[in-house]
Amino acid sequence: MVESDEINPVDVKHYNVDLFINMSTKTIDGHAQILLALTDSNATQFYLHLSTLTMADAFINNQKASYTRSSDKVYFEIDDHASEIIVEIDYAGTPGNDGFGGFFFQNNYAFTIGQGLYSQPPSMLRHWIPSHDVPFDKATIDLHLTVPKELDAFANGVLVSTTVENNTKTFFWREQHPIATYLIAVAVGQYAKLGMPFVSVTGDSISLEFYVFPNDVNNAQTDWANLPRMLTFFEQNFSSYPFDRYSMAQAYNRGAMEHQTMTTYSHELITGDNRYDYIVAHELAHHWWGDLVTLGDWKDIWLNEGFATYSEALYFEHIYGDDYLAKYMEALSEIYLAEVARRGHFALYDPEYMWGGTVYQKGAWVLHMLRWTIGEAAFWRTLQSWAQCYAYDNALIPDFIAIAEEQSGQNLQWFFDQWIYRAGYPDFDISWDYQKNSAVGYTVTIDIKQQQWDKFQFIAPVEIEIETATGTVVDTLISSSQQQQFQITLDTAPARLIIDPYNWLLKQYDIVGNPAPPGVRPNDFYLAQNYPNPFMQGTKTAIVYQVAQLNSPHALSIKIYNILGQEVATLIDRSLHGGLYNVSWDGKDNTGKNVPAGVYFYRLQSQKQNIEKKLVIFGN
Template identity: 30%
Template sequence: MRKRMIVSAVSAALLLLANPASAASATPGDPGIGDPYYPTYGNGGYDVSHYDLRLKYQPATDQLEGTATILATATQNLSRFNLDFALDVSEVLVNGRKAAFAATGEQELEVTPAAPLAKGAQATVVVRYSGIPSKVVRYGFTAWLRTPDGGVAAGEPESAWWWFPSNDHPADKATFDVSVLVPDGTQAISNGVLVSQSSKLGWTRYNWRENKPQATYLATIAIGKFDVSTETTAGGLPVVNAYSKDLGDNDGAARASVQRTGEIVDWLSTLFGPYPFSAVGGYVPNVRTGYALETQTRVFYSPRQFAGGSNTSVVVHELAHQWYGDSVSLERWSDIWLNEGFARYAQWLWSEHENEGTAQELADYVYAVHPADDAFWTVKPGDPGPDNQFDLAVYDRGALAVQALRNAVGDEKFFEILKAWPTEHRYGNATLAQFQDLAERISGQKLGDLLQVWLLTAAKPANPTTAPAAGLAAAATAPVHEPRSWKQIQATNSLHEHHVG
């Protein structure tokens, strides 16, 4: 009798574990993650831990075939959930069972599992799909960039929809495996480390792995004919850079800039602390765009970034994002200053390092060249709104705010803050309020008024960033000169424009 009771209890427990949420208690996940800037981006009801993407791409036709395996955990009793995706789907499986699916809205793939998912349950979602990404236009543009020998996915705040289904918002980060099959003679570049490469019957497979959490917009893929450079830094960090073989007149300047990646990462590590990932590098495909993007561990650069000659400043900007924006990601898009203000300020510190103008000289120049009635001052870097998310003010006024903070707390505390932020929030998400708390804890000062003036007020601050009160009047009237680094820094201002299809 006792043995039968034990067996019955175990059977009941196993049945409970296997039984999903009842249909009565389960509800659909929200079709957006709750970001006021982009209400339809991301999704509710689950959290992704890993993406496994197995792709086949034909450069001649831009035909992409894929199988995405998504590991996720339900955060509610879930009857239905959405993925952000825009290609054609042929099949969806949830935990090995066929699921119903439908395309809705601009980029929603609505999935109904055969049985509801219980809160806390782990789910394996398999999506089989295909399409021609360059022909897919959403919200008036495409983030898939066609090249003469292939294609590239790189865009902010969205690019994933064109090549894999996802919970497309920085608040839901995950690790990635990206396996790409391409014709022999063509390469596939992605994030992280190339763990293997093999060829068979005229096709080559590249297997890339990013083993640290990554926001979906920071995932990238580039397929084409590249000249690939591999080396290691003095500390043993792998550096992988790639250049399209048809960059023309921009080839030399691109290489002269991007090949300094290892040196620049080592220098940034003295400011921000240890580099947070297992590889670094960049790639320059033959695209017509003018922006660069901090795609995690493998930065995307447009050839036009180097049309005026070498530009290490843009390399500094994108590599600074590996700490500020990639490792520590924003919780909501309104916190974009935490990415762009500090990446721009890293350029100002590089200018100091290269003796081409101090950060204070750059701050004084920015303050002086924008009169009080300039629309530049109407954008609030701490909450610019979706239409101004990548406005010049988010970068330059954002960097002014960083300089104001430096002057207020002094260099010792300032550089302690610069290292503490990416250390305390490594691989996570954080907010402007959390940054203020950290800066106040380290400095011992109340900083709310300073941040309000420089980040959240739609007007030119009455005084420049210079800290000592006695020097304010003199600083306000002293003539300012254009720092030598100014034009090179300004050449990075088209960083995140949309590519319009």
């Protein structure tokens, strides 16, 4: 597990850091004692990371050490080839940041964010502690934080002691569990401290603590009230909570960051209405996926962010049910597709951009599809085994694939090859028709064409439902080549084809051909009654329409109007060749806002013909 081509022959075991944080000058003075093992007996030098800060003296095993600095690294010559050595460094200065991650002073608060959005690699501990600042070198840490005595200072692990001396106060924090450097953090300021009782599935009490700006206490109590329920769900389905404490510290940061045992949470996210419960769940889930099991290389960021994002969906499924899960996954796919429109396609492994829809939302979809592929029992066993096998350790994507294959008994290389190591998703053109058999029953013919942006053809299980007068037929069609035809025999005539009714496949599709309604000829313009009608706010209704074959293509539009005749939404406005089409409306106007419940009209308008029908929206 390496972060760059430069091999560093060290394995850090423990950090012992004294840090004086000067709030008035916005500087720090530090003394770091680093216990490390040399992993190569023939090595002549090693390095630690340290950015911008000034070094005074450095010692190795109590002997003054010579060193050189280059960029954000400090190189030491190896004179003592003992199996373990202690490096001591005195340093000071103004700690840095990249605008998102690093060390910050603001409004008499100081805080750190361990990941930088604008740095490569994104490890940010080097801005305030000399360290082997790579995700795969986990160690324990003692942090002694000295601050003005009127302030509090919080960090990882548990508080061992507090000492007051003159005008300062020193807080001694200890994290006894191995921790990746990007998860080490501090939060300093005048905080109101809140707490909640929580009993783990193991029967042990876990300290839930919250550090909040005094003016935000009431809102924070509301926004974080559901955390015990989230913790219970994750414990029951992943493993028992793996650390001694869980806390959240408010800060003037952007977003949130899952520092081990202490999530740093933006002041902008505390609103008092639980609208950011998904972020609360996301950061908590990281304490399994990222903190307990830590990626071994930033190229494998999916193991952190995809897992935490899908954990949001799993929690909401637990609270609100299967239908909510399907809607949540649809919302995640829309975020991902929006990023594709901006940035293009790229793979989840070693992504071109680490902090957006491909890694987070598509990453969640990969786990969702894996769940459908291997089944419920194997999926949950996979997550539990992942947490158990790599607890307090590092792992890579091939390690997860091996766990999933072991728990499912399946060869899943085809699945991960296309969803992790390749870019994109299947984009289908689907047409269907049916005919009455000469004897009894009906034959439904479904044509599926994959037309995604590159030539690669996905192996895509497409679940379908066919509604008939006597019931619903469910089947799964395996699309694995550019164009395939499937036939299904039914006892009664089909009324409607539904693609992926429970939303288990990441895809886009268009229904480019439907059975012509009875009495509708190829050269007719036709507008069907929407289905369902009425439909509920927050759902969608489908509208089937036909464009005449003769003299096509035809310029046409389908628009929604209110009862005053005012245009509300435009669904179609372009030239189309002859054929039967399908369009849906989500009950939103042209600005993206939900329209009020009530009666509306939808109109197909062309140079040849105008057709209008009525629809109804019910409120929730």
